[in-house]
Amino acid sequence: MASFARARRLEKRLRTRADVEAWQAARLARYLEKIAPRVEAYRTIRARRLGELPIMDKAALMDGFHRYNRAGVTADQARAALAAGKRVGKLSVGASTGTSGNRGYYLVSDRERFTWLGVMLAKALPDVTKRRHRVAIVLPANSSLYDAANESGRLALKFFDLQAGVDAVLPGIAAFRPSVIVAPPKVLVELARANLPLAPERLYSAAEVLDPLDRATVEARFGITLGQIYMATEGLFAVSCARGNLHLCEDYVAFERERPEGSDLVAPLVTDFTRTTQVMARYRMNDLLRLDDASCACGSPQQRVAEVVGRMDDAFSLRRRNGDGEMLVTPDVIRNAVVGANAAITDYRVVQLGPETVVVRLPAGGDNWLEDACDALRRLFADAGVEAIVEGEIGPLPPPSERKLRRVLRLLPPG
Known part of the structure; x- marks a missing residue:
């Protein structure tokens, strides 16, 4: 010792x-x-x-x-x-x-x-x-x-x-x-x-x-x-x-x-x-x-x-509306928008799948507040002056065993 x-x-x-x-x-x-x-x-x-x-x-x-x-x-x-x-x-x-x-x-x-x-x-x-x-x-x-x-x-x-x-x-x-x-x-x-x-x-x-x-x-x-x-x-x-x-x-x-x-x-x-x-x-x-x-x-x-x-590479990279390049939107800002949208939200995933495509997923039973989460993100991105199409879906959210759980994830395709 x-x-x-x-x-x-x-x-x-x-x-x-x-x-x-x-x-x-x-x-x-x-x-x-x-x-x-x-x-x-x-x-x-x-x-x-x-x-x-x-x-x-x-x-x-x-x-x-x-x-x-x-x-x-x-x-x-x-x-x-x-x-x-x-x-x-x-x-x-x-x-x-x-x-x-x-x-x-x-x-x-x-x-x-x-x-x-x-x-x-x-x-x-x-x-x-x-x-x-x-x-x-x-x-x-x-x-x-x-x-x-x-x-x-x-x-x-x-x-x-x-x-x-x-x-x-x-x-x-x-x-x-x-x-x-x-x-x-x-x-x-x-x-x-x-x-x-x-x-x-x-x-x-x-x-x-x-x-x-x-x-x-x-x-x-x-x-x-x-x-x-x-x-x-x-x-x-x-x-x-x-x-x-x-x-x-x-x-x-x-x-x-x-x-x-x-x-x-x-x-x-x-x-x-x-x-x-x-x-x-x-x-x-x-x-x-x-x-x-x-x-x-x-x-x-x-x-x-x-x-x-x-993680830095999970910050969303979205185009500015004024055409002046891209802006990083960090995971905490995204998380706070979703969690603050409705007190009933206890689990979620938000994934950037394309230059303008963002998907919000809530677990089964979350239908009633899915649109709240989507609207909160739309307001966030609009206020930030960036382009984003926000889509919502309901689906399973199993925690990964071998990898870290990341509720906010940037997953852009190669190229």
Whole structure:
């Protein structure tokens, strides 16, 4: 538990915003001088400032996977090791859920696995040294990162694989009697609706965007505040504090901000300055965040996040009526229009299928408020000055098991 203790000490040390910025500056200086040059991609770059490194994304990482890790492991080697359930030398291999259809891979050393665990516990379960929690992790893909929890001896952790389907894992979760559940919102909603003998003390939404509709359902059933853990292949990015507010993990990750035109949201570029096996520098995330600059009653000076809004590539791209190019309409704006159209709407999908074609789907029984949802979107697009033909339909809305649930989705045909 040494990594847990270090993480707790660091949290107490970073008491002001100036403390956070000074800490990051020192760690980034070391990172640029000693860590980044250890991998082929940055070997010839002598950067003094983070902004002097090139921006990278998943496509660049997967095209030259071996260039970004110290062991020179290729993407094919990582894929084969993962499929066989093996390590690559002394390194563990993990993968993303492949929301966009392409899985991303990562490599971690044993030391990094336990560092990750210590940070996670310090932020999500700070009382872990005082009591032994039973933690259920429900995700589409297992990870050696979670193995470190059981190896620590401080937790009873069980992983439930969503590839078997949501319904298939519910009885096992109930039988495990977890005190803590970490799961996508779609699973938490099904647990809330099922008549199962569950009494968790803490709940964390992870791996998907948390819709306010789902939050309300889960909190009403279990009577506790639903926290969030924002993490991805690229690292651990934010965890809810004791007051229920999401904070960026700025003690371990540097966040640069890109702002889509005409939006108050930000798309982060992340640099994890604690990982040395695989260098993730200025990695362009596909997520959109709404930041909150208000101070938090928990006392943390680390940046608050009001909302993880959704994916950048799910923002609708619609033609402006004045002919001046296209406008991005972000998922949160679309979601708020649909949910606000009628209080009876508890599930939905909104999909952009063409340059002007938007389809709203509600589940069976939603006939009476389907037109409300369509009209709300028509008003939204008209007020925004963009061209859109909104159509409505009734149909099944099954939650996907192996992929993330995305209620707002841009699905334009190729070309």
